[in-house]
Amino acid sequence: MIYLKTELKDGKKLKVDVYGDEFYCLCPGCGKEVHLDDEMVKHCASDGDFGSTSFYCKECTKKRSITLGFCEFQQKNIDVLTEAFEKVSGKPLRTELYNALDTYNQLIYNYLSDLEESEKE
Template sequence: MFYVKEALKDGVDVTVEINDENVFCRCPVCGKEIPVDLESILKEGDGDLFGTAVLCDECAKGWMKNHGKKSET
């Protein structure tokens, strides 16, 4: 499994397993929290978690309008 590990104070670590329900990112346009399907990002994207931006539904609609593309999903 994958998990995130964060060091708290006094040598205490917290580890959280990454699953398909606890990964989120913020929409770079409006700042809304969006659940992220890591599997689809890794499959469809270039696997660059830091360079991958996920827009919320509303901003994605606006983006696609501006760019004249349709989503496959």
């Protein structure tokens, strides 16, 4: 039998039996309670760290996958543009192109951050 053991403030020790379907965590995106299925529990057990592991709820997972998909897409664009910029012969123009790309990426990052914050409210 697996159980949790903790000591209360008055010094008494408490043991609580734990069953496989009794594992939960709070979604780090919205704070909603998430029930951990067997695969999630296996991940925690193999990783060896239940205390700092969290899982996103279905809704936040969907939102994050859209953002991450866009970021991966954007990174591919950056890689292509960086390669193209290396072929530009004039150093001042190449520097100007890098600065423009960096500014563009920062604007996208700020927009996505603002969007994420507004969805939390």
